Amino acid sequence: MDTDHLRLFVMAAERLNISAAGRALGLVPAVASARLARLEQDLGVELLRRTTRKVSLSLEGSDFLPYAREILAQADAARAALGGSDAGPKGTLRFAAPSSFAQRHIMPLLPEFHAAHPDLTLDLRLSDTRFDLIEGSFDLALRSGPLDDSSLKGRKLSDDTRVLCAAPGYLAAHGVPAAPQDLTGHRLIAWSRLGQQELVNAAGQTALLDTERMISRTIVDDGDAQREATLAGAGLSVNSLWNIAAELADGRLERVLPGWRLNDRAVLWLVYPRSNVLTPKTRVFMDFLIRRLADHAGWSE
DSSP: HHHHHHHHHHHHHHHHHHHHHHHTTTTTOOOOOOOHHHHHHHHHHHOOOESOEEEOHHHHHHHHHHHHHHHHHHHHHHHHTTOOOOSSOOEEEEEEEHHHIIIIIIIGGGHHHHOOOEEEEEEEEOOOSSOOHHHHHEEEEEESSOOOOEEEEEEEEEOOOOOEEEEEEHHHHHHSSSGGGTTTTEEEEEEEEOOEEEEEEETTOEEEEEEGEEEEEESSHHHHHHHHHHTTSOOOOEEEHHHHHHHHTTTTEESSSSSEEEOOEEEEEEEEETTTTOOOHHHHHHHHHHHHTTTTSSOOO
């Protein structure tokens, strides 16, 4: 199977434009179309549906795409192992991350990364809803929590300490809780999946964060929205320190029960499918993020 044809197919599938994919590879549209037709003939299936208006993936093309990416990754890794001059990071890296983290900490780093790796394109999918890495054909993703998925491998980026916080104005109006039981009756800006949680202090004592005894009139599924609602004085919230460190430092937010944190031992992981070869493009982006963000001051305690 010709890897040049596979590379053309992958680029056309990502762009849903055969001509644009061909131009990126130095091919005129007629040659690009002919090469894709040859690949489809060899495989005996239609990978891309073409109409006068658009190009779309067929069902077979959608199923074949992750395998095509894996074949190319294996080929690139093999060339890198042989020290080939054409083995540097290039192509497109598909990366999934929580939108709130990416907006605060990854997007400002992009000019630096692109200056160092001008042949690498980042396809960023940013959402606080978790993507399936394998079905979505992602090369890399940022996740928080235990690494308990056996289909994934990963490297630790940082601890992910989560704490209670509120705006000074809210605390002035509604009182400052002195102990976990004082949270009863307070307004809570609730995460959509946040149920009852356990708190822990430095001495190892635990207490229940009983959300059912709090007033939850605002429920969100986005970290930025949760932070902004907290800043506006809508209530208390549970936030990762990476999301509110600047606001705590400048006094716009205050820790609530500062001796306590969520007892979940959450960790920020950079993860990739276990079946994938760790390609040069994945390795350089992972190394870059770890070099710039690992063990960031103020994200853990």
